[in-house]
Amino acid sequence: MATTLQHITQPDISLYINGEFVQSEAGETFENFNPFTNEKINVVQEGRKEDIDKAVAAAREAFDNGPWRTMKLKERMAYIYKIADLIDEEVENIAYLESLDTGLPIKQTRNMVSRASENFRFYARMVESRLVGDAYQVDDQFINYTINVPAGVAGLITPWNAPFMLETWKVAPALATGNTVVLKPAEFSPLSANLLAQVIDKADLPKGVFNVVHGYGETAGDALVKHPDVQLISFTGETTTGSTIIKNAADTLKETSMELGGKSPIIVFDDANFDRALDACIWGIFSFNGERCTANSRLFLQEGIKDRFIEALKKRVQNVKIGDPLDKTTEVGPLIHTEHYNKVVSYLQIAKDEGAEVITREIPDEFKRGNFVAPTMIINVENSMRVAQEEIFGPVLTVMTFKDEAEAIKLANDIDYGLAGYVWTNDMKRGHRVAHQIEAGMLWVNAQNVRDLRTPFGGSKSSGIGREGGHYGFDFYTEKRIIHVAIGENPIPQFGK
Numbered sequence: 001m002a003t004t005l006q007h008i009t010q011p012d013i014s015l016y017i018n019g020e021f022v023q024s025e026a027g028e029t030f031e032n033f034n035p036f037t038n039e040k041i042n043v044v045q046e047g048r049k050e051d052i053d054k055a056v057a058a059a060r061e062a063f064d065n066g067p068w069r070t071m072k073l074k075e076r077m078a079y080i081y082k083i084a085d086l087i088d089e090e091v092e093n094i095a096y097l098e099s100l101d102t103g104l105p106i107k108q109t110r111n112m113v114s115r116a117s118e119n120f121r122f123y124a125r126m127v128e129s130r131l132v133g134d135a136y137q138v139d140d141q142f143i144n145y146t147i148n149v150p151a152g153v154a155g156l157i158t159p160w161n162a163p164f165m166l167e168t169w170k171v172a173p174a175l176a177t178g179n180t181v182v183l184k185p186a187e188f189s190p191l192s193a194n195l196l197a198q199v200i201d202k203a204d205l206p207k208g209v210f211n212v213v214h215g216y217g218e219t220a221g222d223a224l225v226k227h228p229d230v231q232l233i234s235f236t237g238e239t240t241t242g243s244t245i246i247k248n249a250a251d252t253l254k255e256t257s258m259e260l261g262g263k264s265p266i267i268v269f270d271d272a273n274f275d276r277a278l279d280a281c282i283w284g285i286f287s288f289n290g291e292r293c294t295a296n297s298r299l300f301l302q303e304g305i306k307d308r309f310i311e312a313l314k315k316r317v318q319n320v321k322i323g324d325p326l327d328k329t330t331e332v333g334p335l336i337h338t339e340h341y342n343k344v345v346s347y348l349q350i351a352k353d354e355g356a357e358v359i360t361r362e363i364p365d366e367f368k369r370g371n372f373v374a375p376t377m378i379i380n381v382e383n384s385m386r387v388a389q390e391e392i393f394g395p396v397l398t399v400m401t402f403k404d405e406a407e408a409i410k411l412a413n414d415i416d417y418g419l420a421g422y423v424w425t426n427d428m429k430r431g432h433r434v435a436h437q438i439e440a441g442m443l444w445v446n447a448q449n450v451r452d453l454r455t456p457f458g459g460s461k462s463s464g465i466g467r468e469g470g471h472y473g474f475d476f477y478t479e480k481r482i483i484h485v486a487i488g489e490n491p492i493p494q495f496g497k
Contacts, residue, residue: 010097013044013190015051015214016197018058019207025050030216032190035103035334036325036370044190047213049223052182055211059153059180060229062208069150069178077124079205080176084120086199087168091117094164097191099325102160103334103371104289106326116168122453123176130471131177131478141488148478150178151255152231155224157217157245158193159236160186160336161291167196170234173468175210177477182211182230184221186237188337190214217241228252232476235259236293239391239417239462246465257466257476259293259458261391262419265412266296267402267434270304272424273446278309280448281397282316284422286375289332290395291340293463294420294442294449298388299399300408306401313377313399314359320375323367332395334370341371344394351378351387356398383411391417405430413439419459420449441467 013032014021028046033039047055063069068076087094091113098109133146154174158167163186174181185193197212213220225233225248232255235245239261249256266284268277284296301309325333335341351358360376376396381388388398402408412421421438423445425431435443441459444450451457457469466476 009040010042010100010191012042013194013214015045015047015055016194016201016210016212017051017055018211019201019205021197021201024048024215025054030187032101032188033337034100035336036367038338038369038371041100041191044187044214047184047215047220049219051213051215052184052220052223052227055182055213056153056224056227056229058208059182059211062206063150063152063180066180066206066208068180068206068209073128076178077128077176079203080120080124080172082203083200084117084124086202087113087117087120090195090199094192094195096326097195098162098164098189099333101189101191102163102336103325104162105330105333107328107330108287112162112165116165118453119165119168119172120176123172126173126471126474127176131474133480139488141486141490142484143487144482144484147481147483148177148474149481151477151479152179153229154179154181154232154234154477155227155230156181156183157221157224157233157235157237158183158185160189161288161293163189164192164196166236167193170236170468171196171210173473173477174232174234175205177474179232179477180209182213182224184213184215184217184224187214187216188340221245222248225249225254226252230254233257234468234476242464255476257458257468258464259468260419260462260464261393261417262293262295262459262463263298263389263391263415263417264294264296264420264422264440265298265300265438266422267300267408267412267424268302268305268309269405269408269423269425269427269430270302271426272305273426274305274309274312276446277424278312278316280422280424282313282320284448285397286317286320286332286395289335290373291336291393295393296420296422296449297392297397298412298415299397300411301399301401302408303401303403310377310379310399313397317359317375317377317397318361322363322372322374332375334367334372335394336371338371340393341373344373344392344396347387347390347392347394347396348373348376348378351381351385354385354387356381356385356387383414389415405434409434409437413437416462417459418461419463420444422448
């Protein structure tokens with residue numbers, strides 16, 4: 001039974017700078033809307049350049065002169081573990097706020113939020129065990145060794161899909177490695193970022209170590225990217241924006257990590273486990289309301305199973321339950337915002353104009369206030385069509401076919417994106433071969449998108465630059481410093497003697 005909690009408004013949201021919740025310098029605000037009803041949830045302080053300047057100054061002071069960077073490792077990790085414990089206390093509240101704010105089904109937000117505390121514990125363990133240096137002996141002359149030092153002020157720009165989990169995924173390694181942070185969350189999903197600020201405030205971190213500036217990418221985000229006192233920018237979001245960030249960060253020689261768009265293939269060979277491949281395909285495109293960068297949005301079916309698989313898809317897709325995101329039985333909720341809804345809907349018309357067939361269903365009258373797009377299949381698609389090449393970022397699956405392994409690889413790689421890929425076959429030699437040849441940062445064979453925090457996350461081509469996750473993120477969040485120590489009387493040239 002659907003809950004009526006949708007209509008409960010939330011307290012207005014402030015910025016969090018230097019350990020205090022504050023108003024924006026300009027006094028400007030923006031409204032936050034519930035995607036299920038399109039009613040206002042609350043009002044958010046709009047940070048701009050002057051607020052970013054304040055937040056960066058606080059983070060810079062905390063890094064240069066505060067205790068965070070120099071405190072004993074055990075003491076800093078105690079703060080990280082404390083944040084994890086406080087998140088656990090708020091799991092139900094965070095899951096509710098996430099669902100209210102984004103339209104993601106509550107069953108899915110509970111799973112995502114439960115991973116957030118583990119992000120902090122995982123990186124605490126990683127810093128304790130894997131943030132290590134190397135030593136190089138040079139005969140009896142030198143011992144040379146490396147140390148890892150925090151880079152400085154980390155600017156983190158996070159997206160509106162799965163916001164809390166992705167915020168913690170960046171904040172945890174940044175803080176655990178000794179950096180200070182300015183977080184610019186997505187303007188469409190400010191609730192959980194505000195709760196993260198409350199949690200970290202309760203953990204009593206030193207002032208200025210963690211800061212949150214809500215606002216728009218064109219103003220607050222742009223100011224953060226261009227600020228000379230910010231050393232790192234980690235961004236997850238749309239490819240065009242990522243390209244702009246890289247250009248703007250170049251002037252101040254910032255390190256950037258870009259996790260960008262995706263249009264990931266799922267390749268199903270005719271010898272695959274039919275039912276498991278079907279389950280994985282449906283979950284991979286319709287979970288998260290289809291608003292996920294790793295969604296398997298391009299389905300390639302080997303010709304021998306094409307008709308059977310498409311018929312099975314049609315039946316299952318018609319049964320995917322849309323509805324109130326706070327109803328625990330809902331599988332697909334409303335899209336984040338009317339602006340994004342209009343974009344996704346426009347692709348259904350583009351598909352028709354391109355000659356493809358769109359298979360969808362009507363939204364019930366009771367849900368028409370929300371930003372709903374029903375789970376949709378597009379068939380009779382050619383790989384050159386816009387709906388097969390451009391990221392739709394909604395519950396829309398394009399279906400294509402292939403003859404053999406070589407054609408599957410060619411079609412899968414014939415695209416600008418390269419984030420993820422999925423291969424289904426019972427011939428494991430072929431599974432490995434195909435996975436080795438798909439141009440993507442992450443591949444799964446006979447599995448859906450199951451994350452292992454120890455492994456690198458990131459894409460190739462237009463899907464991004466750099467890798468985070470596991471110890472691979474240390475290359476981004478820390479700098480290597482080499483110390484050369486003479487242990488013998490190595491010869492020194494004697495100029496001018």
